[in-house]
Amino acid sequence: MDQLDLFGNPEAQTKTHFEIQNGDYIYVPDFLNKKKADEYFQALLDKIEWKQESMNMYGRQIDFPRLTAWYGENDKPYSFSGITLSPHPWSNELLEIKNRIEPKSGVEFNSVLLNRYRDGNDSISWHTDAEKELGQNPVIASVNFGAERKFQLKHMETGEKVELILKHGSLLVMKGELQHFWKHQVPKTKKKISERINLTFRVIK
Numbered sequence: 001m002d003q004l005d006l007f008g009n010p011e012a013q014t015k016t017h018f019e020i021q022n023g024d025y026i027y028v029p030d031f032l033n034k035k036k037a038d039e040y041f042q043a044l045l046d047k048i049e050w051k052q053e054s055m056n057m058y059g060r061q062i063d064f065p066r067l068t069a070w071y072g073e074n075d076k077p078y079s080f081s082g083i084t085l086s087p088h089p090w091s092n093e094l095l096e097i098k099n100r101i102e103p104k105s106g107v108e109f110n111s112v113l114l115n116r117y118r119d120g121n122d123s124i125s126w127h128t129d130a131e132k133e134l135g136q137n138p139v140i141a142s143v144n145f146g147a148e149r150k151f152q153l154k155h156m157e158t159g160e161k162v163e164l165i166l167k168h169g170s171l172l173v174m175k176g177e178l179q180h181f182w183k184h185q186v187p188k189t190k191k192k193i194s195e196r197i198n199l200t201f202r203v204i205k
């Protein structure tokens with residue numbers, strides 16, 4: 001449905017709020033102007049303490065296909081995919097971005113997970129962001145820098161798919177029941193592409 005709107009409806013350019021079955025999301029392609037987005041991208045590449053995390057699978061350590069970092073004010077450790085992260089304190093850039101996205105998201109975030117996809121071989125596979133610490137109907141705000149990547153949603157009962165291309169400087173807010181009914185992923189691509197950084201702001205209870 002949203003795909004049809006994008007091509008058939010002249011208002012599509014200004015439409016930012018999308019209601020799908022069992023969830024809704026906001027997508028603002030030009031949330032940050034190019035100059036600001038470039039500045040943040042460079043600062044995040046240079047200053048974030050990126051880590052190669054790995055996970056134990058059948059007795060072997062397997063590297064995640066991306067670099068990660070965890071920042072925020074909450075010192076409760078956060079667990080996902082079998083690893084536990086303790087947050088670094090907010091950096092100036094992260095606080096600035098957080099302040100810019102909160103009015104549009106309608107919540108105050110206390111942490112952010114950062115993912116760095118070095119090339120098309122890096123990815124994140126089907127999952128939900130529905131960990132216990134995030135509570136019922138979590139609001140997750142995702143900010144994107146660098147290379148454009150496909151972001152896919154799949155309804156867990158009907159199999160329906162929605163696909164977005166997340167642009168440099170864009171904001172995606174996932175909300176409502178979405179995390180309880182839809183999985184999402186950023187698939188690998190064979191295209192020769194440069195780096196991408198994604199920030200997902202969250203509220204840890």
Ligand SMILES: O=C(O)CCC(=O)C(=O)O
Pocket residue numbers: 113115124129142151166184186198200
């Ligand atoms: O890179 C993205 O756009 C998504 C990242 C994500 O789903 C996550 O960190 O949970």
Ligand SMILES: [Fe+2]
Pocket residue numbers: 127128129184
């Ligand atoms: Fe996610």
